[in-house]
Amino acid sequence: MTVSSGTPPSLFERLVGRGRPDRPDRPDHNVVVLHDVTMRYPNGKEALREVDLVVPEGDFVFLVGPSGAGKSTLMKLLIRDELATRGDVLVDGHDLARIPRRMVPKVRRKIGIVFQDFKLLPRKTVWENVAFALEVTGSSRRTIRPAVNRVLALVGLTAQADQTPTQLSGGEQQRTAIARALVHDPRLIIADEPTGNLDPVISWEIIQLLLRINELGVTILMGTHDAEVVTALRKRVVALEDGRVIRDETGATYHRED
Amino acid sequence: MITFVAFSLRRAWQGFWRNALMSLAATLTMVLMLLLLAGFFVLQNVLLASLSFVEQKVEVVAYVENTATQEQVEALVAKIDGMPESASVEFVSREEALRRFREAQEAQGREDLTKYLEANPLYASINIKLRAPGDLDAVAGAVRDEAIVRNVLNIEALVERVVTVTSFVRTAGVAMVAVVGLIVLFIIVNTIRLAVVARAEEIEIMRLVGASDAFIRWPFVFEGALVGLLGSLVALGLLVAAADPLSAAMVGFFNVLPLQFGSLGRDTAMIVLGTGLGLGVLGSWLSVRTYLIR
Numbered sequence: 001m002t003v004s005s006g007t008p009p010s011l012f013e014r015l016v017g018r019g020r021p022d023r024p025d026r027p028d029h030n031v032v033v034l035h036d037v038t039m040r041y042p043n044g045k046e047a048l049r050e051v052d053l054v055v056p057e058g059d060f061v062f063l064v065g066p067s068g069a070g071k072s073t074l075m076k077l078l079i080r081d082e083l084a085t086r087g088d089v090l091v092d093g094h095d096l097a098r099i100p101r102r103m104v105p106k107v108r109r110k111i112g113i114v115f116q117d118f119k120l121l122p123r124k125t126v127w128e129n130v131a132f133a134l135e136v137t138g139s140s141r142r143t144i145r146p147a148v149n150r151v152l153a154l155v156g157l158t159a160q161a162d163q164t165p166t167q168l169s170g171g172e173q174q175r176t177a178i179a180r181a182l183v184h185d186p187r188l189i190i191a192d193e194p195t196g197n198l199d200p201v202i203s204w205e206i207i208q209l210l211l212r213i214n215e216l217g218v219t220i221l222m223g224t225h226d227a228e229v230v231t232a233l234r235k236r237v238v239a240l241e242d243g244r245v246i247r248d249e250t251g252a253t254y255h256r257e258d
Numbered sequence: 259m260i261t262f263v264a265f266s267l268r269r270a271w272q273g274f275w276r277n278a279l280m281s282l283a284a285t286l287t288m289v290l291m292l293l294l295l296a297g298f299f300v301l302q303n304v305l306l307a308s309l310s311f312v313e314q315k316v317e318v319v320a321y322v323e324n325t326a327t328q329e330q331v332e333a334l335v336a337k338i339d340g341m342p343e344s345a346s347v348e349f350v351s352r353e354e355a356l357r358r359f360r361e362a363q364e365a366q367g368r369e370d371l372t373k374y375l376e377a378n379p380l381y382a383s384i385n386i387k388l389r390a391p392g393d394l395d396a397v398a399g400a401v402r403d404e405a406i407v408r409n410v411l412n413i414e415a416l417v418e419r420v421v422t423v424t425s426f427v428r429t430a431g432v433a434m435v436a437v438v439g440l441i442v443l444f445i446i447v448n449t450i451r452l453a454v455v456a457r458a459e460e461i462e463i464m465r466l467v468g469a470s471d472a473f474i475r476w477p478f479v480f481e482g483a484l485v486g487l488l489g490s491l492v493a494l495g496l497l498v499a500a501a502d503p504l505s506a507a508m509v510g511f512f513n514v515l516p517l518q519f520g521s522l523g524r525d526t527a528m529i530v531l532g533t534g535l536g537l538g539v540l541g542s543w544l545s546v547r548t549y550l551i552r
Contacts, residue, residue, distance in 0.1 A: 108468035136469035
């Protein structure tokens with residue numbers, strides 16, 4: 001789907017990416033490349049089978065499929081929480097199976113992760129929760145302050161900066177988590193059912209926020225069960241079932257259109 | 259590097275106080291365990307001192323012929339004094355022996371039967387204290403061959419039993435301290451593990467936002483060191499407060515024992531501090547490690 005010329009892409013071109021015709025200033029960018037990836041857990045369960053997936057920079061991808069289809073495993077592979085049994089996983093050009101251990105944190109900083117259960121630290125304020133991501137990666141205190149203020153403004157939480165998560169609504173908590181994911185200036189945001197715990201109105205708020213972040217050039221990979229949202233937005237949809245990609249369409253709906 | 263250390267120290271300090279309940283519980287456990295360890299260490303030392311006191315009691319008693327001259331006796335005493343195995347030599351004359359016998363009888367409240375004797379029936383003796391009770395055979399054998407020595411009191415069997423008992427008690431003492439040390443090790447490491455596990459989510463978030471292993475590990479290691487330092491200082495404070503009354507009681511109890519505790523206080527302090535700091539660091543290191551390796 002990234003190929004603009006008539007010739008079929010070689011394997012090398014598929015792995016490194018062929019660039020985006022619409023962004024000549026950013027030639028070669030596929031943020032995520034999975035090639036023939038199989039993931040078998042020690043207990044023998046095959047969570048992913050021969051998965052191929054290429055996500056060019058700036059894409060917005062919904063990852064759909066029933067529970068147990070392999071969505072979470074795919075996300076774990078991308079942050080190198082697990083290593084693929086077979087095949088290649090590349091994030092922003094780094095082959096995750098080949099990078100040394102000390103490089104893993106650096107690659108993770110190119111990815112922001114958002115969870116269904118927010119994973120905020122309850123004793124820290126909103127500001128501290130966001131700053132935490134920079135502190136523990138060794139940023140100087142001088143750079144932390146403006147960066148945190150900037151992302152809090154982006155997600156609209158400047159007024160709540162000094163509150164703790166328990167004082168916030170679910171939507172505000174998720175926006176805090178998104179701010180934390182963004183503060184590293186990531187290339188990719190992985191959102192694992194970010195609206196799973198939220199009511200429909202708040203869910204739309206979060207989706208709107210993710211769309212805005214996507215417009216700023218950040219690639220988004222969002223796992224979800226929310227058929228209404230997926231169908232309404234007509235973005236790229238990658239459907240997993242039983243560990244295989246059974247559908248990969250642009251401008252698609254939640255369910256297959258026949 | 260300096261900013262990293264400063265960061266780790268600051269995070270350790272925050273971590274300690276933001277989880278005050280868990281930190282204080284860990285510190286309290288540390289204090290109790292260190293007191294236990296210090297107690298057994300002191301006990302072990304008292305035991306060792308008592309054992310060497312008992313062993314000092316072992317002496318070779320060589321009875322001297324009544325015909326021996328003053329010069330012969332002095333020569334023999336000088337010769338024995340020169341032997342490396344002997345700690346001290348004492349000559350007890352016949353009159354002295356009789357006097358001691360009478361004293362002993364009187365102390366036991368018995369009638370002094372020696373006044374019915376026409377002459378002193380006792381022999382003069384040379385009493386040799388040994389550096390180690392195991393040297394008894396060598397010394398006794400050497401002395402027995404001397405011309406002016408009538409006979410040597412045969413206490414080999416007794417000494418053998420004493421040596422068996424003391425070396426058994428010594429080994430048992432070391433084993434006891436080792437076992438207590440192991441118990442203290444496991445309890446402290448596990449307590450610190452609990453404190454770390456209680457913050458698993460924090461560590462998880464650090465991993466996910468791309469914190470390097472060092473940034474995750476060192477704050478916890480410093481926090482463990484803080485718990486260890488605090489715990490050992492409190493334990494030492496309690497020990498110092500308890501030392502005077504305890505040693506007074508000990509001197510009262512072991513009145514006869516010439517115990518020497520010159521270096522014991524220093525050794526105990528080193529052990530308490532070393533164990534506290536060491537186990538605090540070790541416990542955190544091991545506990546955090548399980549979250550890093552994947």
